[in-house]
Amino acid sequence: MNERMSVNKSIVRFKDGNFNQINDHIVTEFPMTIYVNNEEFATMVCTPAHFDEMVIGFLASEGVIRFRNDIKALNIDEEKGFAYVELAEGKEINNQRDFSKRFIGSCCGKSRQFYFQNDVQTAKTSTAETKITADQCIRLMQQMQDNSHVFKGTGGVHNAAICTSGEMVVGRTDIGRHNALDKLYGHCLMNQISVRDKILVFSGRISSEVLTKAAKIGVGIVLSKSAPTDLAVQLAEDLNITAVGFIRGSSFNIYSHPRRVTN
Template sequence: MIHSMSGRRAIVRFSDGRLQEAEDEIVKEFPLTIYVNGEEFATMVCTPAQLEEMVVGFLASEGVILFKRDIKSLEIDESRGFAYVELTKQIDTSPLAYSKRFIGSCCGKSRQFYFQHDVKTAKTSMADIHLTPSQCVELMKSMQAESVLFKGTGGVHNAALCSAGEIIAVRTDIGRHNALDKLYGYCLLNDIAIRSKILVFSGRISSEVLTKAAKIGVGIVLSKSAPTDLAIELAEDLNITAVGFVRGSSFNVYSHPERIIEEKER
């Protein structure tokens, strides 16, 4: 059973001073329950596309796997909403193993709240990559131009993995974390080196989004929205360049501005 990502629905629209019958495109929500080694691990509510990528990216983000070779088999049963993953190793699938919060230090600099697995899987970026202002603006425009589902529904987040000059992959989901997991899974399944890549994102840069970007391993995050203060602190600690409000021909650089260089310097 193949699910489309959206559907048409009869609605009543108020426009031009009057109520009238109309149709609207509505994005779909799809619950997917993941079983790992026969044990229920998590249920995700997502947009029903690139589910294999999402599962792989999610498990990598959670620290369950490091490489695609850690997965012995992966089966998606879309008709029932299940994903069955068999690993080449045994893991502790108890809730406490992946949800216990504690206060730790990030690179020895600042005290933050983390999930236990975040500390194990978030990476300090070693990316040696630079962007000019025009490249930042063009990458955002390119991602938005490919955001077909958002244009139709207005109800999804978009994320793109890019090199300095072009978009490599765009993923869409109702959940911002899911969109990032799909990109992460895409990279793992296709053996794509991430160190020199850029993440372009449609939503705000929260601490959770920044942590997810660190787990993926990118050095620059571009967003058309705002960052939070904790996200900026984490970006400073993790050596990630956070760029927000990329709109039109302007943007703000909130951390590690040395990666954004003037055109004449290239």
């Protein structure tokens, strides 16, 4: 486990009727402030690892950039918690007030709701025809969980992974579920990994925000060990994304576009 991602602390544990003093691992919470073209853009509270991926993934998710080369320079001061981004020539940041405006619109006769106006421009309707078997759904979830040493040590993080139907391509961990997804997105952009045929595996609840993040990344299948919300399911239907939840043991539920999951 990365030594910066957790700290050791003496705690008191109650078990089997007794109090005992033990050492425990506690996950690290770290603020990172992003400046874009010398203007403060956002502060993210995160797990201190893979900062470059998180910043790039976050800016792509927010529609500030589309590709890695839209950034001319990225400098991260890990000690003080600042990331300085200089956009490539000709790239400008849109009015930042747009990032806090809720937008409700429609598409093809369906009611598609987004929390923020920039989501309309960055969330993609999936065209993926990737398929996955039921056994692969269960196996990928187990593989992601087995590979998260930080979660095993602290229990205080979200896990996420980009996978093919047969194996995990890359996994990331963070205290913030959105940060974990941004790190994956940033990794794929930095390494020019095509995601249209990939699968997103996630440890947390599938909220509308998580589903929208998945749409921005561009995957067609989202697997989770937890439940979805009703708005997330509506968005999954509209965005042609297969949402699978409650992957536990040998069972799961398919909430949208079940054609991609086979026996």
